[in-house]
Structures are given as C-alpha cells and as structure tokens.
Amino acid sequence: MAATNDSGDQHLLLRAGRYEDALLKPVPRDDNILEARNLTKCFGSFAAVTDVNLTVKRHSIHAMIGPNGAGKTTTFNLITKFLKPTSGLLRFNGEDVTQLSAPAVARKGIVRSFQISAIFPRMTVAENVRLALLRPARLAQRFWRSERGLSALDGQIDELLKKVGLRQQRNSCAGSLAYGHRRALEFATTLALDPELMLLDEPTSGLGHEDVDRITDLIRVVSADRTIIMVEHNLSLVSRLADQITVLARGRVLAEGPYETVSSDRRVIEAYIGDADD
Ligand code: ADP
Numbered sequence: 377m378a379a380t381n382d383s384g385d386q387h388l389l390l391r392a393g394r395y396e397d398a399l400l401k402p403v404p405r406d407d408n409i410l411e412a413r414n415l416t417k418c419f420g421s422f423a424a425v426t427d428v429n430l431t432v433k434r435h436s437i438h439a440m441i442g443p444n445g446a447g448k449t450t451t452f453n454l455i456t457k458f459l460k461p462t463s464g465l466l467r468f469n470g471e472d473v474t475q476l477s478a479p480a481v482a483r484k485g486i487v488r489s490f491q492i493s494a495i496f497p498r499m500t501v502a503e504n505v506r507l508a509l510l511r512p513a514r515l516a517q518r519f520w521r522s523e524r525g526l527s528a529l530d531g532q533i534d535e536l537l538k539k540v541g542l543r544q545q546r547n548s549c550a551g552s553l554a555y556g557h558r559r560a561l562e563f564a565t566t567l568a569l570d571p572e573l574m575l576l577d578e579p580t581s582g583l584g585h586e587d588v589d590r591i592t593d594l595i596r597v598v599s600a601d602r603t604i605i606m607v608e609h610n611l612s613l614v615s616r617l618a619d620q621i622t623v624l625a626r627g628r629v630l631a632e633g634p635y636e637t638v639s640s641d642r643r644v645i646e647a648y649i650g651d652a653d654d
C-alpha cells in the first residue's frame with residue numbers, strides 16, 4: 377500500500393483492525409481541529425446519537441444546541457471519550473483518536489469544563505488553581521519546558537486569576553465563593569490545563585444576568601487562542617458568541633451554520649416548538 381496520508385487509507389487500516397498503523401499515519405494539519413464522522417452511540421437498542429458529522433474550525437466558537445434529550449451531552453462525552461462510540465470516527469488535529477482513552481485525549485489537549493475541573497471547597501482560590509497547574513495532564517504537556525519552578529507557578533496563578541476576574545478572591549476559601557465566582561474559578565482551573573480544544577457544557581446554567589455577561593466576556597477572551605465547543609441553552613448568548621452552530625434533535629444533526637441560517641430554519645423552529653421544556 378502506498379504511504380499516503382489520506383483518510384481513506386486510515387479507514388482501510390481501521391477496518392482491518394490495524395489501529396496502531398492507522399494512528400501512525402496522521403493526516404496533515406488543516407483548518408479543522410476536530411472532525412466527527414458518522415458518530416453513533418447506542419445504549420442497548422436506543423440510539424442516543426446517530427450518524428453525527430461535525431467539523432470544527434480551529435480557533436472558532438462552535439455551539440451545539442437542541443431540545444432536551446437531543447444528544448448534546450452524549451456527543452460531548454464521545455468527544456472527551458467518557459463514552460466509547462458504537463461506531464464512527466473522531467479525528468483531532470488530523471489524527472484518529474476514536475480508540476483513545478479519556479486521559480489520553482485530555483493529554484492531547486481536549487478538556488471539558490466543568491467536569492474535569494473539580495473545585496475543592498476547603499482550599500483557597502489560589503490553591504485550587506495551583507493544583508490544576510500541577511495536574512498530570514498538564515505536566516505531560518509542559519514537561520520539557522524549563523520554567524517549572526514554584527515562583528513561576530505563582531506568576532501563572534496570578535495571571536489566570538486576573539484573566540477570570542478573581543484576583544480579589546485569591547485567598548478566599550473556594551467554598552465561600554458566590555455562584556458566579558465559583559464558575560469563574562472552574563474556568564481558571566480548566567484554563568490551567570491550557571486546552572487546545574475546550575468543551576463547555578452549559579457554562580451559564582443557573583447564573584444571573586450579571587454573571588452571564590461576565591462569563592460571556594470570559595468565553596470571548598479565552599477563545600482568542602483556542603477552540604471552544606459549547607452546549608448552551610441561552611440562544612441570545614449563542615447568537616453573540618458562536619461562529620458556527622450545530623443543531624441536534626433526536627440524536628441527529630438537524631441543521632448547521634451561522635446563527636442567522638439555523639435560527640430561520642423551519643425544521644429548527646419546529647424542533648424547538650415541539651419541545652416545551654427548551
Ligand atoms: P441532551 O444533553 O441533548 O439533553 P443527552 O445526550 O443527555 O441529551 O441524552 C440523549 C438521549 O440519550 C436521552 O434520551 C437520554 O435519556 C439518553 N441517554 C443518555 N445517557 C444515557 C445512558 N447512559 N443510558 C441510557 N440512555 C441514555
């Protein structure tokens with residue numbers, strides 16, 4: 377077989393069960409950071425996600441919306457490998473990551489907030505960020521860099537706290553933070569891992585107007601040099617932030633495009649009207 381790097385080649389290797397060989401043949405980097413092809417997840421006989429195709433552009437904010445039960449969280453779990461797909465292919469930076477474990481894809485730079493970044497309520501805000509900076513996933517990425525001294529860490533802690541607007545709360549107990557500040561701390565501990573692809577599952581759920589605005593600004597700031605996929609029910613926020621939107625309904629992609637396109641799509645409107653909860 378010729379040593380081409382095209383995805384068809386990878387498919388053949390995968391179908392022949394030669395995962396190692398397929399993984400050794402990365403497709404050259406292009407503008408897409410993540411591609412899902414025919415991603416399917418069945419729980420018993422129930423298909424929660426069926427043939428989902430996703431193409432996420434590097435440095436974009438990509439939103440996933442859809443009525444309750446549409447398969448958004450399941451798709452997130454497939455991307456972060458908390459769930460293994462029943463079938464389909466997932467490619468990150470041109471590399472087939474379909475068979476990798478959750479820690480392995482985290483080390484590659486796919487990090488989900490706010491699950492992976494647990495907050496320890498008895499520690500201070502700064503201690504929580506310090507712990508996140510010392511996480512194994514991050515150390516694996518940063519191992520060969522020289523500035524790993526503790527004082528360098530202090531500088532990074534302050535920088536992160538400044539970014540999320542928590543410098544005043546540096547020495548407060550994390551458990552005493554107001555809800556919006558806690559969300560900001562979760563953001564900081566996720567950012568500490570320096571993810572290339574950051575997944576946010578309902579980042580503004582439960583927040584009041586002021587905090588929603590703060591988190592919106594924060595998402596915009598952190599998106600400057602990374603890619604974000606977010607599930608969000610607040611459509612006004614989605615319209616302001618998202619470059620591209622994938623609408624899921626009943627486990628399938630219903631529509632895709634910028635906000636103006638999907639919000640005027642009859643099928644999307646019907647899917648939302650048909651689900652009174654959303
Ligand atoms: P969304 O996040 O869009 O609200 P989910 O991805 O959470 O939707 O769920 C999609 C569908 O899959 C729902 O009908 C849900 O009940 C079902 N589902 C999710 N996780 C499981 C599971 N572990 N076992 C069985 N069914 C599940």
Ligand code: MG
Pocket residue numbers: 448449450
């Ligand atoms: Mg969900």
